[in-house]
Amino acid sequence: MSGKALLELRHISKHFAGSQALSDVSIELNQGEVLGLVGANGAGKSTLMNVLGGVITKDAGSILIDGHEISLTSPSAADRAGxxxxxxxxxxxxxxxxAENMFVTDYPGKWGWIxxxxxxxxxxRHLHTVDSQxxxxxxxxxxxIGDSQLIEIARALSQQARIVLFDEPTSSLTVHEKERLFEIIRSLKNSGTGVIYISHFLDEVLDICDRVVVLRNGKVVAKSPVSEMSMARLVEEMLGRQLESTRQSGRRAGDVVLQVESLSRGNVLRNVSFTLHENEVVGLWGLLGSGRSELFRALTGLDPIDRGHIRMRIGGELRPITPGNFLSRAGYVTENRRDDGLFAKMSLRPNVTAASLWNVIRSRLRFIDQAGERHVAEEVMQSLAIKASGPEALAETLSGGNQQKVILGKWLQRQPTVILMDEPTRGVDVGAKAEIHRLIGELADQGTSILIATSEIEELMSLSDRVLVISRGHIVTDITRDRVEQESLMRFAMGEA
Amino acid sequence: MVGRRKTLEIEKRFVFSYGIYIVFAVLVIVYAISSHAFLSLSNIRDIFMNSSDLLIYVAGLTFVVLTGNIDVSFGSTAFASVAIGIVLLVNHGVSPVLAILVTIAFGMVVGAVNGVLVAYVGIDPLVTTLGMLFFLRGLALNIIKGSQIELPNSVAGVTTASFAGVPLIVMVAVVILVVLQLLLRKTQFGRHVIAVGCDRRGAQQVGIRVRRITFITFVLSGTCAGVGGILAVINIGSVQSAMGQNALFAGVAALVVGGTSLFGGLGSVLPGALVGSLLLSATQNGLSVLGVSPYVYPFVEGLVIIVAMYMDGLKNLRIRGSRSDEVISTQSFATKTLEKE
Incomplete structure (x- = not known):
């Protein structure tokens, strides 16, 4: 690097309970440069940005602006640092x-009077500079959202920020808004501002950035000018050698157990059609806001649907089933387990029987058979290897992985034909993750059909027999795993097909 | 079909935004038809005078509620403040000005204690201020020993003081309301109060000092309770053991009727607190002018609060509704926010 970089990150490390989010990350950003920052989910991009934004503090390393070390202990410190x-x-x-939003931390005026x-x-005036009416x-x-982003950009300009971080700015923009955003970034660049641009959309990165840095597992694995980068190499660097490590399950998909046809809900889901088979794990891949969770919510009757048919195998043949009844023969492991998957303030025992309480109601007076319930809970603990002090352990005291197993155990009591899982391993540690993956495999081996929404490529590749790609509420691809290759992964990464 | 739904939507918006005025107008018309005395100048003066303390309580409470918290102690705070003030004035020969200052300062201190407990210690605001409510009522009853203490003759003139036909306490109340409205609308503090109520975590992230803002709102509420208490004593002419007992009901009802959302972020001093308090006060005044049995009062007031809560709920539904439209048009905003968390 010739001269002083505008911003220099030296050997930044950050450790969270159980995982190394960033290790020895060094990045420099020059004046008038657009630096692309890419990486798979969990690679450490957001941690790095939060360190720069003063939201979290680093464990080790230093941050320099114009060659002077600065300390970013709060969001306002980052503001002051430009x-x-x-x-x-x-x-x-x-x-x-x-206007009140734009100047929320420093209103013009005296004595607090605006x-x-x-x-x-x-x-x-500031809105005008970003061409907003x-x-x-x-x-x-x-x-x-597009206009909200413009407000943030205008605000950055108003503070004469020298470094502007864009975090996935285009994921909810229309084509026109996106073009406008790129123009703004180019003009920022021309005026000497340093820009860090984070995106899943690799074509955008190659288009707008001068250089690109790839993060994987908290480490910088590649740094190079975009002119020397290709889409294929970016994907390779992002994923490492995960592609080769894909192993075959040897499962054979059986009969169709679920058939969804033309499921639609506003612009959120558009003509979604797919089938699930016995003995099969199907990965549902999509970016944030692509409609993954919305599909699950529509299937299970949590959100109303405009039209569409769902058929499920009941007693040997496919029969229509309404979303309201869907869960009578299916399980649904929600994305946010603390809020809608678990009764956090209850113990493990009632959590496990919550979806099948009729199994433990014995007497005519409809009392709950506590001993029976306890027995069920103990069985689930054993079969799923849940680590807890006993059936009376409070659900909220369990680790994330064990909580997830409790939820799974709850649905297994219903002997579901289909299990929907939304990001089942988010926020659980590596060991628990492997165990949940093993459980999912076992369930599929025993005949259950599993639809798992995930944004982690590694998880997608190691678990699924088949992959559905969803984008803007539409299933764009339905491919078997052996055909999931680099080329199609690139399409995933771009969210286009 | 769509067009029709749209007109319906606009009608609904109208009813929810101006519903309170419609209710007010209907009430006034009904009372006015039923009794000529209701719209007489002296009765209107009564309505304003009797609501002057409520106006101040509600204005102070508005700030607390706008941040998404609640203060239920203001009635007791008012009672305890004036109990101390009047005992100083009557039994200890303290000058009226000093007694007033001590009264207000006591309210301020109570607010500060509430504020510290909620903002810095982190106790739930309802629990904190509920505890304070009982504590201060007990304190006040002990101070006045359960008796009724009259304002001494030397200062009794203040109860009837007026300028250009406008009673002193009404003027004071209106001036304070205007000042508080300016504080809410025109200052950085006011904007931060709303920001905290809209999105506490977001406020923290942009560097707003959420705790300090929370603390100040409680101090404001406590101070207003002290001032409101003084206006109540001037209006009634004495301090007795039942003082402030109905303030909680009336205050929260007036607040909500005035359009302030108990979820925070949405509300105003003017016209909100003013209209809400006046409506409640007029409801009661009308009943008494009509000579309705006092046993009916709570019945009607209860009805008013339920209607008010219903409207508050509808208003929030409306906001949520307009957001869910956005969800469909701009591709699932809400879920993405969820996913981000």
Whole structure:
């Protein structure tokens, strides 16, 4: 590197309970440069950005601006250092106006008194620089995501930020908004601002960035000018050698057990059709907001559907089933286990029987057979190898992996034909993850059909027999695992097909 | 079909935004038709005078509720503050000005204690202020020993003081309301209060000092309770053991009727607190002008609070509803927020 870099990260490390989120990461950003930062989920991108944004503090390493070390202990420290953030989903205060949001930490005026005329005028001026026609007096709740991002960018400009971080800025933008954003980034670059651009969309990275840094498992695995980078190499660096490590399960998919046809809900799900078979794990792959969770919610009747048919194998033949009845023969491991998967304040015992309470109701007076319930809980603990002090352990005291097993155990009591799992290993440690993967494999071997939504490529590749790719509420690809190759992974990474 | 739904939506918006005025107008018309006395100048003066303390309580409470917290202690705070003030004034010969200052300062201190417990110690605001409610009522009853203490003759003139036909306490209340509204709408503090109520974590992330803002709102509420208590004493002319007992009901009802959401982020001092308090006060005044049995009062007031809560709920539904439209148009905003968490 010739001269002083605008921003230099030296040997940054960050350790979270149980995992090394960042290890020895060194990155430099020059004036007027757009640096792409890519990596699979969990590679450490957000941790790195949070360190830069002052949201979390690093364990080791140093951050230098213009060659001077700075300390980023709070978001306002990052502000002062001239680092601005443009979030994927800008968090604006819904009941404040555009102008009030833009200057929320430093209103123009004296003694805490807001000079409204000046604020509105300044806001309009900054909005103008990003080519936005927004009225500064509009309430934030009335504007869309694209405009919200423009407000954040305008705010960054107003603070004369020298470094602007874009975190997945385009995932919810329309084509037109995206073009406008790129123009803004180019003009930032021309004015000497340093830009860090994080994205899953590799074509965008290759298009807009000067250099690209690839993170994998918290380490920098590649750094190079985009001119020397190809899409294929980027994917390879992001995934490491996971592609080769894919192993075959040797399972044979059986009869069709679930058939979904033209399931639609507004713009969220559009004509979703697919089938699931016995003895099969099907991966549902999609980016944030692609409709993965929405599909599960629609199938299970949590969200209303506009139209579509669901058929399930019941007593040997496919019969229509309504979303409201779907869960009578299926299990649903939700994405957010603490909020909607588990009764956190209850012990393991009632958690396990919650979805099949009729099995433990013995007497005519409909009392719950406590001993029977205990017995069920003990059985589940044993068969799923749940580590807990006993059936009376409070659910919230269990580790993430064990909680997930309790939830799975709950649904297994129903002997489900189909199990839906939404990000079943998010936030669990590596050991528990492997165990959950093993359980999923065993269930499929025993005949259950499993649909698992995941955003981790590694998980997708090691678990699924077949992969459905969902993008913008539409199933765009349905391929068997042996055909899931680099080429198709690239399409996933771009979210296009 | 779609067009029709849209007009319905606009009608609904109208009813929810102006529902309170419609209810108010209907109430006034019904009372006015039933009794000529209701719209007389002296009766209108009564309505304002009797609601002057409530106005102040509600205005202070508005700030606390806007941040998403609650303060239920203001009635007892008012009672305890004026109990101390009047005992100083009557039994210890303290000057009226000093007694007033001590009264207000006591309210401020109570607010500060609430604020510290909620913002810095982290106790649930309902629990904190509920405890404070009982504690202060006990304290006040002990101070006045369960008796009724009249304002001394030397200062009794203040009860009837008025300028240009407007009673002193009404003027004081209106001035304070205007000041608080300016504080809410025109200052950085006011904007931060709303920001905290909209999204506490988001506020923290942009560097708003959420704890300090929370603390200040409780101090404001406590101070307003002290001031409101003084206005109540001037209006009634004495301090007795039942003081402030109905303040909680009336205050929260007036707040919600005035359009402030108990979930935070949404609400105002003007017109919110003013209209809410006046409506409640007018409801009661009308009943008494009509000579309805006092046993009916709670019945009607209860009805008013239920209708008010219903409207508050609808308003939140409306906000949520407009958001869910966005979900469909811009590809699942809500779920993505969820996924991000």
């Amino acid at each position: 680092i601005a953030f443009v979030h994927q989903e800008p968090a604006l205060f819904s009941m404040l106006t555009v 000079d409204r005329a000046r604020m509105v005028e300044a806001c309009a 927004l009225d500064p007096n509009t309430l934030a709740r009335d504007i869309g």
